[in-house]
Amino acid sequence: MYTTMEYYSNVFPYIYINMIKVGELSGSLTTSLEQAVKYLDDTEALNKKLRSILIPNIAQFVLLLVMLVVGTLVAIPAIQGVFDELGTDEKLPAITLWFADFIDQVILYWYIPVFLLLVVTAAILFYINTPKGKYNFHYFKYKMPIFGELIFALDFSRLMKAMLLNLQNGMRIQDSIEVSKNVVKNYVMLSIIETSINNILIGSSWIEPFEKSGLAKPMITEMLKIGMQTDLTEMMEKLVEYMEIDIDNIMTKIMKALPQVVYAIVGAVLIFFVLVVLVPCVQVYMGNFLFSAYGV
Numbered sequence: 001m002y003t004t005m006e007y008y009s010n011v012f013p014y015i016y017i018n019m020i021k022v023g024e025l026s027g028s029l030t031t032s033l034e035q036a037v038k039y040l041d042d043t044e045a046l047n048k049k050l051r052s053i054l055i056p057n058i059a060q061f062v063l064l065l066v067m068l069v070v071g072t073l074v075a076i077p078a079i080q081g082v083f084d085e086l087g088t089d090e091k092l093p094a095i096t097l098w099f100a101d102f103i104d105q106v107i108l109y110w111y112i113p114v115f116l117l118l119v120v121t122a123a124i125l126f127y128i129n130t131p132k133g134k135y136n137f138h139y140f141k142y143k144m145p146i147f148g149e150l151i152f153a154l155d156f157s158r159l160m161k162a163m164l165l166n167l168q169n170g171m172r173i174q175d176s177i178e179v180s181k182n183v184v185k186n187y188v189m190l191s192i193i194e195t196s197i198n199n200i201l202i203g204s205s206w207i208e209p210f211e212k213s214g215l216a217k218p219m220i221t222e223m224l225k226i227g228m229q230t231d232l233t234e235m236m237e238k239l240v241e242y243m244e245i246d247i248d249n250i251m252t253k254i255m256k257a258l259p260q261v262v263y264a265i266v267g268a269v270l271i272f273f274v275l276v277v278l279v280p281c282v283q284v285y286m287g288n289f290l291f292s293a294y295g296v
Contacts, residue, residue: 001029016040018182022162025179026169035161049255057262064269069103071277076100079280092280099276138187142215146257150250152215155184157243159193164236173232174200188215217246 002021005012016036023032076096091097106113127133142152162180171179174197181193195209207228211221220239227235 014185019158019162022165022180022183026166026171028165028169031165039158046251049251050258053255053258053262057259057266061266061269064266064273068269068273068276071273072096072100072103075277075281093275096276096280135187135191138189141186142188146254146261150247150254151186152189153243153247153250155186155189156210156216156220157240157247158183159189160236160240160243164233164240167233167236173206177206188213 002017002024005017005020009017019032019036019039020029023029026032076092077100080092092100128137140148142148144151159180162183163176166176166179167173177193177197177200181190181197184190184193192209192213192215196206199208200206205228207221207224210216210224211218219242223235223239223242224232227233227239
């Protein structure tokens with residue numbers, strides 16, 4: 001079935017095709033399908049949580065930016081016109097004058113930032129499509145703030161689940177890793193897996209590359225080492241359970257940390273909006289500039 005699904009890779013995600021492949025080759029297709037469904041449900045649940053946090057705050061952020069730009073283009077010139085007409089010595093705040101001049105320059109020379117943005121975007125896309133660039137980009141995914149730990153945990157958990165299916169059906173460790181490696185497509189994880197397979201061929205530890213990568217938690221590698229000395233299949237069942245709990249804990253931390261980060265960004269924009277637009281408006285409302293205008 002997985003070979004048929006590969007012809008329709010635009011319909012079936014890569015991760016699901018390889019889950020089905022593992023299930024068919026290991027003789028545990030039912031379990032693989034259950035895992036694929038669970039992964040789909042967990043991913044959708046995570047996306048819903050992220051959307052519930054991000055969408056309202058991003059909308060608020062965009063609205064503040066629009067108000068900031070519109071206020072600078074409309075309100076600030078109007079206030080400056082009042083000051084000039086009355087001949088007052090009062091001046092707009094320095095930050096307001098700077099931002100208004102910045103907006104004027106951007107409007108006048110809009111093609112320069114657009115060109116620079118296109119060049120930077122093209123350079124980044126070109127770099128991450130090279131082998132080295134893709135590897136570094138995938139490594140960044142594992143080390144990025146907030147989400148990096150979760151991305152690695154999900155990839156490693158999928159690998160361990162696929163290996164467990166194969167081991168339960170009598171595959172050797174080398175064959176199990178070889179068949180299971182395609183359930184992940186991160187270049188960093190794949191390079192670790194290839195090193196692990198090479199270690200098996202030369203009679204070394206297949207766990208060592210995961211340990212040396214610095215990405216896997218010590219608890220995970222220690223459980224695998226204990227499994228090699230006792231019953232690997234039984235220990236990997238416990239490892240998969242541990243990984244599920246660990247992923248839930250990581251997601252809980254993200255759900256707590258993410259709103260704080262978003263609120264901090266929105267708060268910074270709001271403060272800037274107050275300083276640039278609202279302070280001059282309050283200055284006009286208070287009417288102190290009239291005393292200066294009439295020499296009082």
